[in-house]
Amino acid sequence: MKKLITFRRSLTIVSFATLIILSSCDKIIVADKETVEKEKTEYINQLNEKDSTITELTAKLKRHSELLELLHNELYEETVNKNSVIELFRGFDFFADKGKLCKTIVDLMKLREKNAITIFMGDRWYFYKGPDYERFSANNELGVMRILWNNIDRNTAYINAFLTEDVKQSIYAVFEDNTIYEDSGMSLMVSALLTAYNEIEMGEESNSHFFHLKQMLYDNSEESESYEHWKECRRIANELLVSEEVMSILSDESYATSSSNYIDVDHMIFYTYSFWCRRDREGNSEAVYQLLSEFHQNVAKY
Structure with a gap:
């Protein structure tokens, strides 16, 4: 049991x-x-x-293939609609090699042969015609560069996103083993621009004259088309705005000595202050000043 x-x-x-x-x-x-x-x-x-x-x-590939075909057809006429080119590169990093892009710009502007004073103050309209200009010759590298130059987004956020630290270093490297920056007069121009910006920001009277100049430059009235209006703009810059220091910087004649390249000092002064009027209008003057300042510090050799 x-x-x-x-x-x-x-x-x-x-x-x-x-x-x-x-x-x-x-x-x-x-x-x-x-x-x-x-x-x-x-x-x-x-x-x-x-x-x-x-x-x-x-879908993007299909759209861009269609645009390439459109560009191909338009190139037979040696002109191309700017919107076609802008759309083609939208969403793509066309500027992947920023160092190469910078070198291309330097080569196209012939900074090794001509002085920067002439290029920026005489030939600059060849590069920049404004975003409303519809058609450019695009049968060569310069033509495409001009389209992009005129349509690149100029707001501060895009500028900072585009010009990363790596990109800046690539740009600095273009001027590393040569004296193009000094020999072309670009160093002189940047020095004048930086000095003028600081004077406008720090001086109440300079700021007042600057505001007046900007108003006149962007005046769309019929009077703004007159010679007298243009003459007054020049007077504000060359007599009221310019300081002795900026005048001294821009009076270096070694950068504009030949008759073919000569740009008078008054023109150089006007360009300096109108440059900041344009940047102020675009809302990126502070960002541009910072970039120019960093560029000058990293590239200038003396």
Whole structure:
């Protein structure tokens, strides 16, 4: 009888243990199933995101292929609509190699052959005609560069996003093993611009004259087309705004000595102050000042 009782107790214990084991296994199976379902959902979401990206890139590729065909056809006429080019590079890092881009600009402006005074104050309109100008010659590298030059976003956020620290270093490197910055007179120009900016910011009277000049430059009345209006703009810059220091910087004749390259000092003074009027109008004068200051500190050799 005792043996029977002992056997029954053993059987009960074994049954109970088996029940516990089976119950635990069931929980493990349920837990594993939940994990698998979660991972499955994550993988599906990742695949959907990739499919969405592929669809978006395919659409972009198709659109840009169509634009390339359009540009190809327009180039036969040696002109191209600016919007076609801008749209072509929208969303793409066309300026991937910023160092090469800077070198291209330096080469196109022929800074090794001509002085910067002439280029920026005489030929600058060849590069910049404003965003409303619709058609440029685009049958060469310079033509495409002019389109981009005239349409690049000039707000502070874009300037800072575009000119990262790595990009700045690439630009500085273009002037590293040469004296183009000094020989072309670019150093002189930047010094004058930086000095003028500080004087406008710090001097109440200078700031007042600057505000007056900006108002006149952006006056759209019929009177603004007259010679007298233009003459008054020049007078404000050359007589009321200019300081002795800026005058001294821009009076260095070594950068504009030949008859073909000559730019008078009055013109140089007017350019200096009208430059900041344009930047103020665009709302990026502080950012541009900071960039010019950093550029001068990193590139100037003396």
